[in-house]
């Protein structure tokens with residue numbers, strides 16, 4: 001799955017897509033050079049907003065979307081949705097540790113369902129949750145805004161947290177993606193990559209522009225500066 005893709009992955013958040021034409025809009029953003037579809041699931045309980053569930057994920061697969069679907073669960077409780085999302089075609093399922101009664105069990109449920117597993121950290125959630133479960137984690141997702149809404153500004157102290165997460169991952173020697181989500185755009189993507197992220201969720205910066213390819217190309221050229 002993700003490990004076979006290139007160094008930097010761009011994952012548009014469909015929270016900012018055109019819901020009335022979702023399949024078409026997701027097709028368009030992928031044809032514009034995106035790598036992964038970021039799928040934000042909100043339950044009006046863990047976060048104060050309500051989005052979509054496994055049926056919409058399946059509808060995207062039925063429509064013909066073959067790119068990895070990166071499901072970010074902002075829900076509590078978590079476990080009962082995992083088999084539904086796996087069956088609906090999710091590739092990665094990530095959850096917030098505070099929303100699970102048993103983090104190790106939830107990670108194992110995701111792995112057993114055939115998906116890659118991610119742990120998500122709000123801006124004020126400690127990275128110490130990683131300590132005993134790194135062997136079951138494929139993706140560490142750092143929120144750079146408080147979850148619930150698109151279009152918020154990147155919280156600057158996330159850069160330091162990204163550096164800390166990068167060190168934890170590198171020290172572990174494991175093949176774990178470091179994903180960042182919230183307020184990511186052309187103007188700050190290079191700085192965020194320099195801090196250690198290698199997977200970038202971006203919603204409003206892409207979907208609120210008429211030319212998705214122009215935005216994604218501009219992000220890639222910023223990332224190329226970091227790589228060189």
Ligand SMILES: O=C(CO)[C@H](O)[C@H](O)COP(=O)(O)O
Nearest residue numbers: 013147148150151183203204
């Ligand atoms: O998870 C999210 C909010 O909870 C969104 O994915 C995130 O905020 C991306 O949107 P934007 O790029 O517009 O900030």
